[in-house]
Amino acid sequence: MAPVATPFFFYLLAGIMVIGGILVITRRNPVHSALALIVTLLAQASIYLMLYAPFVAGVQIILYAGGIMVLFLFVIMLVSIERSMKERQFNSQWVIGIIAATALGGLFIAVYTKGRDIFPDGPPTMMEGDNTQKVASLLYGQYMFAFEIASLLLLVAIIGAVVMAKKRI
């Protein structure tokens, strides 16, 4: 089967992600920002697919695009859009932002030019066939402890949210 991980698709998806990301921070209407973020997340899921990680891609769609972003939209929809569009936005920290972005960009360029040997020579050739099973056996075998700790942390967060939101328990 011909590989799907062609440079064309990578540049297409990366372009969509960058445009979506720019739209997220430039739109004044928060609902439009959230929709642009969804586009970015879906393009990211497709990039996971190109990396032969279908499980991660599926989870990305279910959790981020189908779950978290719906809750985001849910909250944003209740905000009065007319008022929030006239308000001044919290973007007065652009000097620090530019410094941080330049530092990150410089790091990327340095890694790409100096550390060529950490990248594989060609596109990876492993089949997507048993990706899910591999993820499962790693998660529930080798990294069992870390996985359980993470789920305990989430449980604590859920209980904390309920305690803080409810007046009487």
Next chain:
Amino acid sequence: MGAIIQYIQSYLSSDKTPGAAGNMFWALVYIMLVFGGLSVAVIAMNWLERKILAHMQVRLGPMRVGPHGLLQPIADAIKLLLKEDIMPAEADGFVFWMAPLIVVLAAFTVFVVVPFGPTHAITDMNIGILFMLGVSSLSVLGIVMAGWASNSHYPLMGALRSSAQMVSYEVAMGLAVVSAILMTSLNATGTGTLSMIGIVQAQQAQGEWFIFKFFPLGLIAFFVFAVAMVAETNRAPFDLAEAESELTAGFHTEYSGFRWSLFFLAEYSAMIAVSSIAVTLWLGGWLRPFPNMLSGNPWDQIFSLFPGVTFLFFAAICFYNTVRMPKHPLFRIQTIGLAGFGAVLGLIGLVLFVPAVSTRIQDIFWFSAKVAGFMYLYIWYRGTFPRYRFDQLMQMGWKVLLPLGLGVLILTASVALLQQKIWHP
């Protein structure tokens, strides 16, 4: 030219889905077939729902357009296409325009992995069931967008209700699905699968549909899914998002004409999609009833007659009603039309008796028949159950279905472990 024909023919000898074989031509043919079949199914559902609901309420239902209202869906489609397409002046144009598209795309894309048979699927994905759940969960985005972009109160309320409802029932649905997927791993190697075809093959290998597995655990998981899937598709008795007595039409109040018909199309194809998930996970997908108890040659022969007999039965109903048509000359064309429709159904039935056809069509027939059973249930629910109140709906989702799903999951895992470690070490 010869190369093209060879490319087309090369797929016929392989026993894989066109997606797995990497054959572009057959993949396109399958996509066309699924899309066409789905559209016909939605048209048929439209007519059947009105007819069955009417008969449940001791009415006649559509009777005027065509014999027994058979052409009513087509008349409706023409009406919707010709209707003026109104966009509210204060609406958010782009989002208003995108919302029905997203809902339709999400509802149709999931059919890429629906297994109508071991080779009759567009493709088989390693993450099949995850893909179906993920893409169908995107349709809630379209509903939320439609409700918000209309810039009107009823749609916004409908969208809020619908998103809250869909997000909460997705949790219970996911837990029920996980307990079925867990059952696929009960084999010699101990590895399960998320692929839709793999799930049905696991039921075939274990010689048991998952609804009967670890009785009653499989049945309870199926029940949780069957309730959650009605809520997921916003159908009665969970149709609070479009409760006409309080919200006019819910999230699509401001939509008209073609855009509204896209929502309609998406709703029915989403119903078919979730029903096919239920059929694949618990009811053995394309497998015929009693594959083990009634196996062997005479039974295989008898069950291979079912598709043809079903169509002949429909044809017989048509002919019976042709005879019962009023003899008045005004009903002449309708009588001829009904007889013609019966003749077409009968011819299809006869073609299905040809052994070469019937062996190839078997799996598709059983899968569609099971899905059709679920579609009837949907209509039945709508005719019987009163609508829930919103707090009752939330209570049902979070306090009944979620604990039930979790309990079934834990019990299934424990029983499976016991079975592997103690009973059959």
